[in-house]
Amino acid sequence: MFGKRDKTGGAELEFFTVFDSKAKTYAEPFPAMNSEVVIRDFSTAFRDPEAPKKNRYYMNAEDFSIFKIGTFSLTSGELNGHNLEHVVNMHDLRAMTQPGALSST
16 A cells, blocks of 8 residues: 565565657656556646646657656665556646546536
8 A cells, every 4th residue: 555565575666767759768767656656746747837838748748658667675775677567648647637637527
């Protein structure tokens, strides 16, 4: 519930990167507790009224995707990379955060 446990029973962080399909490059990796936290953090940034003017991921969302790339054990210090695991496309996040995207039924 509060993050994952590594093989030794200790806490684990996950590492993510953003892929830019136009530049064909990946951004520097960043840690988070899990994919849901990454989605929440980017969604929150996209809800900022200034996002359309200053957030490059928001402005060009169709060019960016988030991938999980590995884990880090907080108890052993071991960093483990793994095959890219797609988390979300930025344009999907942008669409979800638009006014009226969430309707109450």
